[in-house]
Amino acid sequence: MNRFAPSTTGRAHPGTLLAALLCWLDARSRGAEVALRMEDLDPQRCTPALATAMGEDLAWFGLDWDQVSVQSSHQARYHAALDRLADAGLxxxxxxxxxxxxxLARPAADGGFAYDNACRDAAVSDWRQVAGAVRMRLDGAISIRDEDGTDLGQDVAVAMGDPVLRRRDGAVAYHLASVVDDAASGVTRVVRGRDLAASTAIQVAVQRALGLRTPVYRHHLLVLERRGTKLAKFHGAVGADVLCEHYGSAQLCGILAHLSGLRDSAAACHPHDLIADFSWDRVRVRDQVLDWTGSDLVWGGDE
Ligand SMILES: [Zn+2]
Structure with missing residues (x-):
């Protein structure tokens, strides 16, 4: 079982569609199932309308799913996991x-700042009574490798600091929700963009504390866009609501298949056409730049 888990903070953009396509192809080329799980836990940024639109964008692109769920409906299972971690004194x-x-100015592996674990002595038995953030104590190094061989190991408490599992605003944090849902759906392969690689060790640590199985992790290239003189993960430039006025879904699939290395040309194709000879050996390793001119997507090669 694979899963594709987009944040529903906006419409699907070319980076979302490429990540969805690679995850879906990884599953379908093995004859495996794939679940679509909407990450809608941020009450400030996610709305039910955006989750619905994400599902429609992915269906328009030609992808289908064996399960569809929204994380906001899984609160009971996240709270049960927090209870177990609290019982373990963590x-x-x-x-x-x-x-x-x-x-503190301690740079973390994910680009943010590492926490110094200063509040560790404030262990709680009833996390529901805590007004601020709830963190999990993590001790010891985690060894984990990406399927492509990349070392994703970390001493999380040092490299990142103990993670927040329930935020100050009451929302369950991504790391906990993701791990609990993967286990509930029987996910055996996590295929996702490499911007999430640095958080893999945290998720493995949470899995181990909960006694859950660790899936295989495969991180892949990102689609980047130019923002001024910098390159950033493709996000703001154009969404599927605008793209569909300029491209048919097969045209867009052809562009993404070419950009990612799956096809030698950008000839129109359907996701199903890419299943038979899908292989990670053909997928480019380096991130790729894609510009939106206002009417066209222009592939600019490697980062
Ligand atoms: Zn603190």
Missing amino acids: LYACTCSRSRIKA
């Missing part, structure tokens, strides 16, 4: 402000 209340952690 949760504590953290009252540190974001500015305090920033002032």
